Amino acid sequence: xxxxxxxxxxxxxxxxxxxxxxxxxxxxxxxxxxxxxxxxxxxxxxxxxxxxxxxxxxxxxxxxxxxxxxxxxxxxxxxxxxxxxxxxxxxxxxxxxxxxxxxxxxxxxxxxxxxxxxxxxxxxxxxxxxxxxxxxxxxxxxxxxxxxxxxxxxxxxxxxxxxxxxxxxxxxxxxxxxxxxxxxxxxxxxxxxxxxxxxxxxxxxxxxxxxxxxxxxxxxxxxxxxxxxxxxxxxxxxxxxxxxxxxxxxxxxxxxxxxxxxxxxxxxxxxxxxxxxxxxxxxxxxxxxxxxxxxxxxxxxxxxxxxxxxxxxxxxxxxxxxxxxxxxxxxxxxxxxxxxxxxxxxxxxxxxxxxxxxxxxxxx
Ligand SMILES: *Cc1c(COP(=O)(O)O)cnc(C)c1O
Numbered sequence: 001x002x003x004x005x006x007x008x009x010x011x012x013x014x015x016x017x018x019x020x021x022x023x024x025x026x027x028x029x030x031x032x033x034x035x036x037x038x039x040x041x042x043x044x045x046x047x048x049x050x051x052x053x054x055x056x057x058x059x060x061x062x063x064x065x066x067x068x069x070x071x072x073x074x075x076x077x078x079x080x081x082x083x084x085x086x087x088x089x090x091x092x093x094x095x096x097x098x099x100x101x102x103x104x105x106x107x108x109x110x111x112x113x114x115x116x117x118x119x120x121x122x123x124x125x126x127x128x129x130x131x132x133x134x135x136x137x138x139x140x141x142x143x144x145x146x147x148x149x150x151x152x153x154x155x156x157x158x159x160x161x162x163x164x165x166x167x168x169x170x171x172x173x174x175x176x177x178x179x180x181x182x183x184x185x186x187x188x189x190x191x192x193x194x195x196x197x198x199x200x201x202x203x204x205x206x207x208x209x210x211x212x213x214x215x216x217x218x219x220x221x222x223x224x225x226x227x228x229x230x231x232x233x234x235x236x237x238x239x240x241x242x243x244x245x246x247x248x249x250x251x252x253x254x255x256x257x258x259x260x261x262x263x264x265x266x267x268x269x270x271x272x273x274x275x276x277x278x279x280x281x282x283x284x285x286x287x288x289x290x291x292x293x294x295x296x297x298x299x300x301x302x303x304x305x306x307x308x309x310x311x312x313x314x315x316x317x318x319x320x321x322x323x324x325x326x327x328x329x330x331x332x333x334x335x336x337x338x339x340x341x342x343x344x345x346x347x348x349x350x351x352x353x354x355x356x357x358x359x360x361x362x363x364x
Contacts, residue, residue, distance in 0.1 A: 006348035009326035011198040019251035057253035071208040077195040081111035089116035090219040097144040102129040102153030129156040131293035144169035152178035157303035158296040182267035204245030305335030
């Protein structure tokens with residue numbers, strides 16, 4: 001589409017054009033319904049069909065076996081930071097283990113500390129979260145209520161290369177910024193959650209996938225809206241769910257299945273895209289300084305610095321003239337961050353890689 005830019009925003013982020021166009025066609029009136037999805041009852045047959053398709057697509061794409069429950073909750077990933085320890089740490093005589101790999105891992109830990117005992121089993125602070133630990137680096141508790149990891153740190157641009165396998169405590173993963181970027185083995189996880197607005201849709205819904213055993217361990221006396229068990233019993237329809245956000249999630253899942261061809265194909269495409277940028281970093285002779293150590297590089301958020309802030313500002317200004325938008329890094333890392341989520345087209349990344357090479361030639 002001619003007037004769309006290449007949007008490298010970290011989130012809310014680029015959506016597949018197919019999903020936007022479908023939403024546009026259905027916005028005023030869903031075919032055969034004569035009303036938009038925003039105007040119908042969440043208990044109507046129409047919404048039930050949307051909700052069912054969304055669940056089925058997610059289960060199929062991710063490969064979720066029996067024995068797991070999928071919830072659709074509001075409050076974003078940030079509410080999960082609190083809800084998780086409220087359900088699984090409150091009143092428990094055990095610590096929760098937290099792996100601090102960047103900004104989001106820290107935020108999760110801070111919320112858990114309000115609910116119970118937290119043991120930081122690894123903290124990458126000394127190197128500003130530029131690489132990830134291996135199992136041998138972690139100082140695990142003997143008997144943790146759970147172990148929390150962040151599969152992709154959106155701000156620092158570090159991502160675990162695969163499903164982490166750390167100890168025996170229930171594994172909880174914040175997968176907000178790499179949800180469905182590649183196949184995972186969900187059986188390795190006891191809880192996996194992700195807000196939708198990075199890689200799967202729009203703000204307003206978070207997907208929480210829990211092993212059914214976990215639902216038997218939730219704390220009692222929680223406010224209803226913060227109780228996983230209650231949401232599970234009500235099939236995520238305890239109160240009005242975010243209907244439009246769920247509908248957008250469905251459209252993105254349809255795109256992943258029908259246009260992309262599933263998560264293995266998605267991963268291949270994501271690897272190609274990330275390689276285009278990391279190849280520039282590796283070949284530039286130090287003009288671009290990658291933040292992440294090569295073994296911890298993210299497929300989703302590519303972070304790097306230029307020789308000084310003045311050159312960085314010029315880079316951002318010139319990038320805009322090539323329709324390359326929202327590349328400014330987070331202040332805690334500085335420099336540039338190119339978020340290249342699933343929906344970022346290959347051409348967008350190619351355009352950025354070419355611009356980077358040309359910019360260095362003129363400024364190096
Ligand atoms: C964006 C993000 C969050 C916060 O998500 P909200 O929906 O804004 O609360 C948490 N974790 C990670 C990894 C993120 O990228």
